[in-house]
Amino acid sequence: MDFNTAFDRLLGSEGGYSNRNPKDDPGGETNWGISKRSYPSLNIKALTREDARRIYERDFWSRTNADQLYPSVAFQTFDFAVNSGIETAVRKLQVALGVADDGHWGPITAAAAKRMSETDQLFRLNAERLDFMRRLSNWGANASGWAGRIAQNLRYCAVDA
Secondary structure, three states: OOHHHHHHHHHHHHOOOEEOOOOOOOOOEEEOOEEOOOOOOOOHHHOOHHHHHHHHHHHHHOOOOHHHOOHHHHHHHHHHHHHHOHHHHHHHHHHHHOOOOOOOOOHHHHHHHHHOOHHHHHHHHHHHHHHHHHOOOOHHHHHHHHHHHHHHHHHHHHHHO
């Protein structure tokens, strides 16, 4: 899977402009899934789809080393990073791979990703994601949406792997 396909899929979950209660959504003001909390100097309301595409490729796809993963795992890690943070997604991928979860991609993580089968990575990563999310204090307010997003991602796993 290339970045553009992953980006189009991602926007199926992220949608347009919103400004939810920070108690329920710590990102606050958000457009295309890009939050004011993460990008305080951006005019979030005026953010275009192309602006979001550039941010996602530079700050999420590249920083999760998606090009070094199985395409199906790349999408899952990318989506997790957008939803829960880059370091969290990398840490949980590292847990799934059975290596130290320091949140930084390096040669040990890369080697572990090459050794483990694609399907094992997909199942383990999504299990780690669900466990992580259900422990969040705002799970109650977001459980339906997050569970639906992961359910859709599991459907992608079945197609991609």
